[in-house]
Structure formats: C-alpha cells, structure tokens
Amino acid sequence: MVVFQKPHALTDAPFHYCPGCTHGIIHRLVAEVIDELGIEGKTIGIAPVGCSVMAYNYFNCDMIEAAHGRAPAVATGVKRANPENIVFTYQGDGDLASIGMAETVHSAARNENITVIFINNAIYGMTGGQMAPTSLPGQVTQTSPYGRDVKACGYPIRVCEMLSELEGPEYLERVTVNSVPNIRKAKKAIRKAFQNQIEGKGFSLIEVISSCPTNWGMTPQAALKWIDDKMIPYYPLGVYKDRSAQKEEAK
Amino acid sequence: MSKLTFNTDNCKGCGLCVDACPKHILRLATDKINKKGHHPAEIIDQAACIACACCALMCPDVIITVEK
Numbered sequence: 001m002v003v004f005q006k007p008h009a010l011t012d013a014p015f016h017y018c019p020g021c022t023h024g025i026i027h028r029l030v031a032e033v034i035d036e037l038g039i040e041g042k043t044i045g046i047a048p049v050g051c052s053v054m055a056y057n058y059f060n061c062d063m064i065e066a067a068h069g070r071a072p073a074v075a076t077g078v079k080r081a082n083p084e085n086i087v088f089t090y091q092g093d094g095d096l097a098s099i100g101m102a103e104t105v106h107s108a109a110r111n112e113n114i115t116v117i118f119i120n121n122a123i124y125g126m127t128g129g130q131m132a133p134t135s136l137p138g139q140v141t142q143t144s145p146y147g148r149d150v151k152a153c154g155y156p157i158r159v160c161e162m163l164s165e166l167e168g169p170e171y172l173e174r175v176t177v178n179s180v181p182n183i184r185k186a187k188k189a190i191r192k193a194f195q196n197q198i199e200g201k202g203f204s205l206i207e208v209i210s211s212c213p214t215n216w217g218m219t220p221q222a223a224l225k226w227i228d229d230k231m232i233p234y235y236p237l238g239v240y241k242d243r244s245a246q247k248e249e250a251k
Numbered sequence: 252m253s254k255l256t257f258n259t260d261n262c263k264g265c266g267l268c269v270d271a272c273p274k275h276i277l278r279l280a281t282d283k284i285n286k287k288g289h290h291p292a293e294i295i296d297q298a299a300c301i302a303c304a305c306c307a308l309m310c311p312d313v314i315i316t317v318e319k
Contacts, residue, residue, distance in 0.1 A: 003253075004304040004317040015312055019289065020265030024311030180271055180305045213265075220265040 007031040009040050013057045020220020022210045023051060023119065025177045027058055029187045030117060033194050034061065043086045044078055046071040050092035051125040069100025072107035075114045086197055088115040093134040094124045097159055111168040111202040115193045118159060118205055121212040122231060129215030133157045136234055156234065160207050164240040170202035172240040176209035178224040201244060209235055253302035255294050258314035264289030268306035268315065274299050277306055
C-alpha cells in the first residue's frame with residue numbers, strides 16, 4: 001500500500017529551488033489539495049515573478065505567467081471570464097507585498113472569488129537577497145548590511161493583519177512549513193482556501209512563512225529554526241479572518 | 252513491511268528528511284554523489300522504518316515514496 005507518493009498535480013520536472021528551500025513543500029501541498037479535491041482538470045494557476053517564476057513548469061494544471069505583482073489582477077480576469085474554473089495565484093513577498101500591493105489589497109477588498117498562496121520569506125530571493133517589505137527590523141540583507149534600520153526603511157508589513165481590517169476578504173490565515181505538524185496544519189489551511197472558492201465564498205489568502213537558506217546565509221536546518229526564533233514572533237501564526245465562522249457565531 | 256524509495260537523482264542533500272525521521276534511520280550518503288553533485292539521502296535500516304512518512308512530508312523536492 002502506498003502511504004505517500006508524489007501528487008499527480010505535480011509534473012516530473014525537478015524543482016530548480018535551492019537545497020532546503022521550502023517552496024517545494026508548499027508546491028507539493030497545493031498539488032495534494034488539487035488532487036484531493038479532484039479539480040486538476042479545471043484549475044488555472046497564476047505564476048508570479050520571483051523565485052517561483054517557473055511554477056508553471058511544476059503544476060500539471062493550466063498556468064499563466066503574470067507581470068510582476070499582477071497575479072491577483074490576472075486571476076480576477078480569468079475567474080470572472082470562467083467562473084466554473086478554480087483559480088489560484090502563487091506569489092512571494094517581493095511580488096505580493098511590494099510591487100503587487102495594490103492588486104492584492106483591491107482584489108481582497110472586492111472579495112474576488114480566488115485563492116492566493118502567499119510565500120513570505122522576509123527577503124528577495126531570486127534577485128540575490130535584497131531587503132523586502134517583509135524583512136525583519138535589524139535583519140541583515142544585501143541592501144541592509146548593518147541590519148534593517150526602521151527609521152530609514154520603515155517597518156515590515158504584516159499582510160494578514162492589514163487585510164483583516166478590510167470588509168472584503170473571506171479567509172485569511174498565516175501558517176508555516178518548518179516542521180511536520182506545521183506542514184499538516186498548512187495543508188489544512190490551503191485545503192480550506194480552495195474549498196472556499198469551490199463554495200463561492202470569496203477571497204482566501206494563505207500566508208506561508210517560508211525559509212530562504214541561501215540568502216539568509218544559513219543551513220536549511222538553521223533556517224527552519226530561525227523561522228521559529230525570529231519570524232514567528234513578528235508574524236504570529238493563526239486565522240486572521242474567517243467570515244463564515246463569524247456568521248456561525250453570530251447566529 | 253515498509254519500504255522507502257528515493258528518487259536519488261533529484262535529491263539536493265539538504266538533510267531535512269534526516270532531521271524529520273523519528274527513528275533516526277536516514278543519513279546523507281557521504282560516499283556517493285548524484286548527478287546534481289549532492290550527497291543523496293539514503294536509509295540505513297529498512298526494517299526499522301515505521302512508514303510514518305515524516306521524511307516524505309518534509310522533503311522539499313518530493314523524491315521520497317513511502318509504501319507499507
């Protein structure tokens with residue numbers, strides 16, 4: 001009996017990610033959810049710009065490559081034109097929280113019926129480790145060699161907290177993938193985000209705290225620990241908005 | 252009888268599976284090099300494997316198949 005195998009929704013192409021990068025885990029979780037819900041034939045994914053720019057090589061469903069940061073805008077168009085399809089975007093923090101902030105906020109405000117998978121690794125990975133809007137105060141990056149100075153560069157943006165102030169979004173949750181229990185929780189959250197879309201509930205965003213061993217300058221093991229020690233205290237895990245649950249409580 | 256299969260050519264030798272294994276029966280094969288140039292993960296004691304799939308859940312490159 002097979003206990004675990006590569007999900008069908010992933011292609012056989014080997015990931016180009018650095019050793020120990022958790023992008024691969026998150027790709028797999030999305031693919032497993034697509035398999036379990038049986039929606040591979042009608043799913044359309046939107047790839048971002050960033051490390052996961054070639055995500056279209058790895059998913060067996062239809063994929064579109066969006067301009068930098070514009071994945072939610074493309075997803076809006078695809079979903080409105082083909083409401084029977086399941087549309088998800090897969091975006092990093094340089095894509096979603098930086099150049100694509102307007103698209104993210106407005107698609108959430110409009111409660112577009114799409115699923116957004118947001119990978120937060122607190123750094124620009126693909127371009128070589130520059131400071132991102134999500135880099136932690138004091139974090140050393142290529143463009144902040146003495147640590148992020150909040151007086152000059154401002155404070156990191158907590159996307160889930162910010163979007164939770166809007167009336168629009170249906171479901172916002174922050175998870176991580178630095179341990180086996182956390183991976184199981186992350187899969188549950190991603191599954192719910194896709195389920196919400198199937199039920200027509202609206203905008204779901206899952207923020208996944210991810211690691212970047214190469215640009216953080218750590219071993220993969222140390223990077224997973226750094227998530228626990230540094231990232232989680234600034235970006236607490238949990239559900240930030242769940243309108244369906246709120247309605248249930250109100251009843 | 253549980254069985255682990257590694258797609259060794261795609262292994263990047265990050266070692267996350269080694270740390271995830273509750274039975275401590277995985278290691279990076281320092282005497283082997285795969286076509287990517289990494290030391291691939293391997294199982295030391297197949298009989299001790301409980302097929303919990305923790306290694307496969309943690310593997311970022313989805314190279315592990317677990318059978319029971």
